[in-house]
Amino acid sequence: MNEQFRTSDLSIAVSPHIGTRVSMQADAVKVRVRNVNAFYGEKQALKNVSMDIPARAVTALIGPSGCGKSTFLRCINRMNDTIPNARVTGDITIDGQNIFDPKLDVVQLRARVGMVFQKPNPFPKSIYENVAYGPRIHGLASNRAELDEIVMSSLEKAGLLKEVRDRLNDLGTGLSGGQQQRLCIARAIAVSPEVILMDEPCSALDPIATAKIEELIDELRENYCIVIVTHSMQQAARVSQRTAFFHLGELIEEGDTAEIFTNPRKMQTRDYITGRYG
């Protein structure tokens, strides 16, 4: 099942699943994870996880509650460093560069690897200031005009500019849930990341707002490596090209999204996605 989709002699636009397959050639790997273990005190949350995450594609992490997917996501931008009793071992490289290198500036890492959280968390500042804050403290603009340009283009890329262009001084917290989340995405984009991590970005949103974010993710993946944790398998199916299934801290199976959801190799994967679990 699912041999390569050919398109006869019809010309089609590229869509996430039909007509394209994200293969794992070496030069397409953005984040390389090898033998990663994570602990919260004595409790082991990740067990010997290894995987390659492709650039310019969406990789979804799925699995039941407590399986380690959010812990794994937080390894990629070293957010686990901020948790007192958390400990991570193993190797993670981005474009070949070791992110645990003691000489690496972790603040820079977190600009390169942006994060969007489950509950939209705009700063209690204006829409403009929300997006301008990051570039300003990272010194990405040498004058106001350049800063304006970064803010406008980030809002545009996040699909928000049209809705807010005449109220940029309004508070970011006054926007709807879906708009706030897009503001958070604009904020992440403003510091020119290469990787965008999303931890259940649509859990707090209604179906329309969710669809709009999913369309945005479709557009963003042309330029960014995106890793998304979701407890909705249907969302993982809709939005990603690669899917990784975690269970009790282990990476059980990882592969092309269409394959995982139509013909998974492992019985555990199949049981989880068909609802024969627990």
Added chain:
Amino acid sequence: MREHIVRSYQEELALLDRRVAQMGGLAENALGQAFDALEKRDPRLAEAVIASDKAIDRLEREVDDQVVTMIALRQPLADDLRQVIAALRITSDLERIGDLAKNIAKRALAISQEPYPKPLMSGLRNMVERAMRQLKDVLDAYAERNSELALAVWRADEQIDAMYNSVFRELLTYMMEDPRNIGLCTHLLFGAKNIERIGDHTTNIAEIVHYLVHGEPITDDRPKGDQTSSTPISRD
């Protein structure tokens, strides 16, 4: 219907429609050319039709793959779900139509050296033209989501059945007159049966279009005119 928020999903639905349309076009061509090959005693044309059946089969596999993937990954609902299911079922009928046309082309090869019975061929030519018209109409009905047109196709199959009845009788008469005709007439009989079956597949497609538009099957009984299963053969 308005466009879906997610552009790539909208494009996948459009691709599905295009594949069905392309397959329909190939099936129409196959039928027309197969009969031309039969009528003109043209073995090269017949071979071309036989070879082109592969393209129809390949499209069916592509649609099957796409439908399974879309159901798994997009969870289509309502009209989208019916469209996806309809595409799956219609391509199955189109693939059979392609095979039946290929079979007619094979018969063309078999009889290419035989004499040419003009009256018989004109009866068959009428049948083929009717069947091709039906197929074109039902494919238009699908593309336009036009259930009125689909219903008209569904009802008109009776005419093909009536033509088949009379061709059947004619062929029997020919065979009874002169046993040397039996080879030729048997092939033509199978050919005629193939055309009648193509008509039936076309009405299947019409039913699917109705379901696609209304979400319900056609509830009337389809007028069935093919009496040949119960036609007695006598030697008087």
